Amino acid sequence: MKLFMNEGSPFARKARIFAREKGLSDRIQEVVTAVSPVDANSALARENPLIKIPVLVTDDGARLYDSGVICEYLDTLHERARAFPSSxxxxxxxxxxxxxxxxxxxxxxxxxxxxxxxxxxxxxxxxxxxxxxxxxxxxxxxxxxxxxxxxxxxxxxxxxxxxxxxxxxxxxxxxxxxxxxxxxxxxxxxxxxxxxxxxxxx
Amino acid sequence: MKLFMNEGSPFARKARIFAREKGLSDRIQEVVTAVSPVDANSALARENPLIKIPVLVTDDGARLYDSGVICEYLDTLHERARAFPSSxxxxxxxxxxxxxxxxxxxxxxxxxxxxxxxxxxxxxxxxxxxxxxxxxxxxxxxxxxxxxxxxxxxxxxxxxxxxxxxxxxxxxxxxxxxxxxxxxxxxxxxxxxxxxxxxxxx
CATH class of the missing domain: 1.20.1050.10 (Glutathione S-transferase Yfyf (Class Pi); Chain A, domain 2)
Structure with a gap:
C-alpha cells in the first residue's frame, strides 16, 4: 500500500501512528507529498479530488480518504486488538x-x-x-x-x-x-x- | 432524540435527510440552533465542545457528532435497507x-x-x-x-x-x-x- 503524507500533517500522522500500532507499517510505503490550500498539488489531485492528505492507495488500487476511513480500513487488516468496536x-x-x-x-x-x-x-x-x-x-x-x-x-x-x-x-x-x-x-x-x-x- | 440543527447547515441537512429516508423523523425533535465561528453559541458549546451542528442527543443522553457519526448511529435504529454496509x-x-x-x-x-x-x-x-x-x-x-x-x-x-x-x-x-x-x-x-x-x- 502507499500512503500519501507529510511529516507536518497531523491527520496523516493519525494514519501513520495507527499503522505502527497495529503492526502494518511494513506493508505501507509512505510517500512524502507537499500540500497547500492555495497552491494545488496536481499530482495529489489525481489521487484525491479534495487535494488533501492522507490518501491510502490499497493493494487493490482503491484510493481511501480521509484519515478516519483509512484507519477503519487498516483496522480490518491486522490481528491485534480492534481499534473500532464493531457495534x-x-x-x-x-x-x-x-x-x-x-x-x-x-x-x-x-x-x-x-x-x-x-x-x-x-x-x-x-x-x-x-x-x-x-x-x-x-x-x-x-x-x-x-x-x-x-x-x-x-x-x-x-x-x-x-x-x-x-x-x-x-x-x-x-x-x-x-x-x-x-x-x-x-x-x-x-x-x-x-x-x-x-x-x-x- | 434531539437534533441540534438549522436549515442553512448542509451537514445538519445530511442527518435530517437520513432520518426521513429511514423512517426515523418521528423520533427526532429538531432544535433550531444558531451557529457562527466568530460568535460562539454558549448553549451549543455545552452539547458539543466543537460548537458545531449537527449534534444528536440520543435517548440514552449521549451527544453524538459529527454528521457521519450521527448517520451511522441512526442506521442502527431502523429496519429499512442499511445505508452503511457492515464490511x-x-x-x-x-x-x-x-x-x-x-x-x-x-x-x-x-x-x-x-x-x-x-x-x-x-x-x-x-x-x-x-x-x-x-x-x-x-x-x-x-x-x-x-x-x-x-x-x-x-x-x-x-x-x-x-x-x-x-x-x-x-x-x-x-x-x-x-x-x-x-x-x-x-x-x-x-x-x-x-x-x-x-x-x-x-
Missing amino acids: GPARFETLGQQALCDGALDAAILCRYELALRPVGLRWNEWIEGQRLKIGGALSVLETEAQSWPDEFEMAQIGAVCVLGYLDFRFPEWEWRRTHPQLAGWYRAASIRPSVVATAPA | GPARFETLGQQALCDGALDAAILCRYELALRPVGLRWNEWIEGQRLKIGGALSVLETEAQSWPDEFEMAQIGAVCVLGYLDFRFPEWEWRRTHPQLAGWYRAASIRPSVVATAPA
Whole structure:
C-alpha cells in the first residue's frame, strides 16, 4: 500500500501512528507529498479530488480518504486488538472520540493557515479566537477523560497525541500544558511510544 | 432524540435527510440552533465542545457528532435497507463517498465564511480559488458517478444533494449545472423526493 503524507500533517500522522500500532507499517510505503490550500498539488489531485492528505492507495488500487476511513480500513487488516468496536455504545464512543480530535485539528489547521499562510494584512483575529474556542473545548474534554484512560492506545489516545503534538509543533506559545495538567502528564508518558517518536514532526 | 440543527447547515441537512429516508423523523425533535465561528453559541458549546451542528442527543443522553457519526448511529435504529454496509469493499466505498461530499462541503462552507462573514478588506482570493478547486474536483467525480447511480438513495446520493443544494443556496452564481449536465439531470429528479423537499433551505 502507499500512503500519501507529510511529516507536518497531523491527520496523516493519525494514519501513520495507527499503522505502527497495529503492526502494518511494513506493508505501507509512505510517500512524502507537499500540500497547500492555495497552491494545488496536481499530482495529489489525481489521487484525491479534495487535494488533501492522507490518501491510502490499497493493494487493490482503491484510493481511501480521509484519515478516519483509512484507519477503519487498516483496522480490518491486522490481528491485534480492534481499534473500532464493531457495534454498540463502544463503537459510537470511539467514533465520537475521533470526531472530537478531528474537530480540534481542523480548527488548529485553520489557525495555522490564518497565521502563517494568509498575507499579514488579511488576517482576522476574531476568526482565530473562534477556532481557539473549539480547540479549548476539545482540550477540556480530553483533560477530564485522560484521567481515566487505561494503558491502551487506541483512537482516543492516537487522536490526542496528534492534537497535542500539532499544538506543540505549530503553537508552542499557546502553552496548552499550563491549563491541562492531567493531559500534560498523560502526554509525557505517551510521547515515548515508538509509534509516536517515529512520527513526530521535525 | 434531539437534533441540534438549522436549515442553512448542509451537514445538519445530511442527518435530517437520513432520518426521513429511514423512517426515523418521528423520533427526532429538531432544535433550531444558531451557529457562527466568530460568535460562539454558549448553549451549543455545552452539547458539543466543537460548537458545531449537527449534534444528536440520543435517548440514552449521549451527544453524538459529527454528521457521519450521527448517520451511522441512526442506521442502527431502523429496519429499512442499511445505508452503511457492515464490511468489505462496499463499506469503504460508502465511507469514501461520504468523505468526498463532506470535503466538498467543508470547502464550500469556508468559501461562505470568507465571502459573507469575514470583513471585506480581509478577504483573500487565492483562498477562495483553492477551496473552489476542491469543490470542482468533487463535482467532477460526482458527475461521472451519477451516470451509474441506481434509484437507491443512500450516503452517496444524500451527500450529493447536500452539496448541490448548498451550492444553489449560497453560490447560485457559480452555475454548477453548466459544467455538470449528468449531475444536473440526476439532481432534478432527486429534488422532488419528500426528504429533500422537507429539508431544503428557505
